[in-house]
Amino acid sequence: MPEYSFRAAAADGRVETGQVNAESADDAMRQLEDRLLLVFELKEAGAQPVRRSRGKVGHADLVVLIRELSTLANAGISLAEALETLKDASRDTPLQVPLGRMLTAIHAGEGFSTALGKTGLALPEYVFAMVRAGEATSNLGLALNRAADQMEFDAKMRSQTREALVYPIILVSTGSIAILFIFSFVVPRFAGLLKGRIQNLPWISEVVLRTGMFFNAHFVEAIVALVALVVGIVAASRNDALRLRIIEGAARLPIIGEWINSGETARWTNGLAMLLQSRVAILGALELAAGSVRLRQTAARLEDVRTQVNRGRKLSQAIEHQQLLEPTSLSMVRVGEQSGELGPMLQHVAHYWSDKNQSLQRRVVSLIEPASILILGVVIGFVMVGVVLAMTSLTEVKF
Known part of the structure; x- marks a missing residue:
């Protein structure tokens, strides 16, 4: 062994x-x-430990780092010793330099939240708020653990969105390639039989055959255009401003909009719950929750909720005024206010909306699949009708 x-x-x-x-x-x-x-x-024994090579610090690396810091803090290990241990274990990894910066700041007498801010790591703002609250309440380990939970929740929501779009993208891509193949190679064979007398055919046949002849004559250009379209879509998906406009536009659509908005609701309710349970003041928690959502309209409504709470209004009343939650979820918020368990009740609300988001995701995917097949079938059916009409019209064409 x-x-x-x-x-x-x-x-x-x-x-x-x-x-x-x-x-x-x-x-x-x-x-x-x-x-x-x-x-x-x-x-x-006798082998070298497996370590990741240097490179970019990913979201998973950050979650693991925060989780390990939480475990060490809960175990009673001093911050300096914990960071020294993690730094030694992170040799030849992208986390070694940030951990070194944190350790230097801790040795200089700075607080953990300040040291964490000097790492240059792309951590969400709510992590720093939770850490500051944890330092103030001498419960840093629990605060770090909740921060890691929220980071994992955010990653889960993003992953579910990407997974939901994979199959429709594959379906649309293969369908587009099939249509391009039909127009470029299949249709032109029938067009060649008519020897330039396409104008005497029914309009459907003429459209189909002329389109096929065009793609056959400009096949290279069509491929280049298709590749350019794909590259453009990929580039657009990496442009934050353009991606936000697309998401906001989709959020106004039926069903798809429900899916997007339910994900936003799950995100801000879970973040608000984590922040409140970490003893972050409600005004600061609402500000951070507003910053965690993607839709500007939702962020603006949360900012208005914060303004109303600052003026003395109850959270449930402010949320109801902005219509951010449906009656069932709103009732849970009221119960949380009355019982002094607002954080845990918001956690239940977040779980409800997370489950609803997954249900809507399955519904969206189940609709996209037949819609894509229907569109593909209509195009192929149009081509077949055009070709069949052309073949049946051969006897009527005067040579």
Whole structure:
């Protein structure tokens, strides 16, 4: 049985090193986790530890970093020792430099939130607010854990959106290629049989055959145009301003708009719940919640809610005035206000809207699929009708 060397943090804050016998690396990891150890490095005896090469710090890296800091803080390990441990475990990874900056700031006597801000990491603003609240309440570990939860929630919402669009994009792409092939190679064969007498055919046949002849004669240009279209769509998807306009336009459509808006509602309610449970003041929490949504209209309505709350109005009343939640969710907010459990109740509201978003996502995908097939079928059917009419008209064409 292979032997694995490990380096991990124990629950009492000690950093342990040693060996464990296991059938695989996963088995070794499970054994160490059963011993309540937070593993930073694991390698088979005599082998080099597996580390990621230097590069860009991704969202997953940030979530893992915040989660590990939370675990170490909850274990009672000092910030300096925790950062030193993570820095040593992050050799040859993109996190080594940011962790070094944090460690330097901590040694200089600066607070953790200030040190975190000096890393240059692309962390959401609510993370810093939660960390500051955690420092103020001496509950930094819990605040970091909730920040990681919110980051994972945001990533989950984005991932669900991307996954929902994959199949429709593939369907539309393959359909477009099939149509291009039909017009470029199939239709021109029938056009050649008529030897330039297309004008005597029914208008449907004439349109189909002339379109096919055009694509056949300009096939290279058509391919270039198709590639340019794809490149343009990809470039547009990376343009934040243009992507926002497209999303805001889609948010006004039936069904698709419901899907987009439900995702926004899940995002801001979950963020507000996490911030309130981390002891962030409600005005600051509302400001950060407004900054977490993509739709400018929703952000403006949340800003108005913040203004009304600042003037002394209840949160539920302000939300009702802006029609941000439906009656059932609004009732849960009222219960949270009356019971003093606003954060947990908002968490329930967020879970409800997250589930609703997934349901609407499945509904949108189920509608896009038949719609795409219908459009493809109409185009191919139009081509077939044109070709059949042309063939049946051959006996009527005077040569």
